[in-house]
Amino acid sequence: MEATLTTPTILVVGGGFAGRAAVRHFLDSQVPARVVLVDEKPFFEFTPSVLRCIVQPSHIGKITFNQQTHPDLEFLEGRVTCLSETAATVFNIADGVTSTIPYDFCVWATGVKHAPPIKLHAGNAKSTTATRREEFESFRRKAFQAKEWVSNMIPFCSYYSFLESIANLCVNFQYFNHWRRADWRRTGS
Incomplete structure (x- = not known):
């Protein structure tokens, strides 16, 4: 769908707390708009509970949910590589294709960059809750090795x-x- 005068496109970059709050605000306002969310992970992760996952990796299922949670939300698993006044260039992590998304309004909500294991740095790799759990298992093993120290x-x-x-x-x-x-x-x- 192209951005038009009657139906504006709202691009939200970042699917963390601020980005999800913006998406919810726009979708709940019932103002006709195309809402597009771009994030490097296909799931939201409740960051304050990540530390629990290091000692109990199975906890990952309790602190994550799929980004595509609303039928009117367009979700792209990708990274914005270029931003102009009217369009964003997005590298799609799922298929490796770069596309241009025209927008009328942009919310830049990329948050902070924590070091692993707090935040997973997706890069070009496909992120899933299963790969995230494997990362927690790895940090858990390291924690057991460091116990004596x-x-x-x-x-x-x-x-x-x-x-x-x-x-x-x-x-x-x-x-x-x-x-x-x-x-x-x-x-x-």
């Missing part, structure tokens, strides 16, 4: 996701087992 550390948590990862390490790998609950209590008055 980590058990001598004392974590200092300044961010909620780091705190969650420490809790998961303690529960699932019995890291930091040299601490006793009594050591956590305040002493003196």
Whole structure:
């Protein structure tokens, strides 16, 4: 469908929290528009729960869902390689074809780039929840190998996701087992 004066095309680049919120806003507003979402992964991933997947890779099914969740949404698994005032050039990861998408409005919602394992860097490879689970299995094996070294550390948590990862390490790998609950209590008055 070409962008027209009567039916504008809204291009949303990025399928994370901001991109999904924009898509939902446009689709729920019932304003006639063609909404196109471009993301490198065919699934949304709830990033704060990714750390849980390292210790329990089967958790991936609980924190992901398919990007194509609305019948009026056009989803492209790809990467925007060029953006002009009226069109975007998109490399389609699924079939390797580059196409041009004309648009009237563009929402750039690519978010932040975390390092693995927090974010999967899809690159040119096809991403699936199965490949994501394999990545978590790999990081889990590395965590088991590091257990001896980590058990001598004392974590200092300044961010909620780091705190969650420490809790998961303690529960699932019995890291930091040299601490006793009594050591956590305040002493003196």
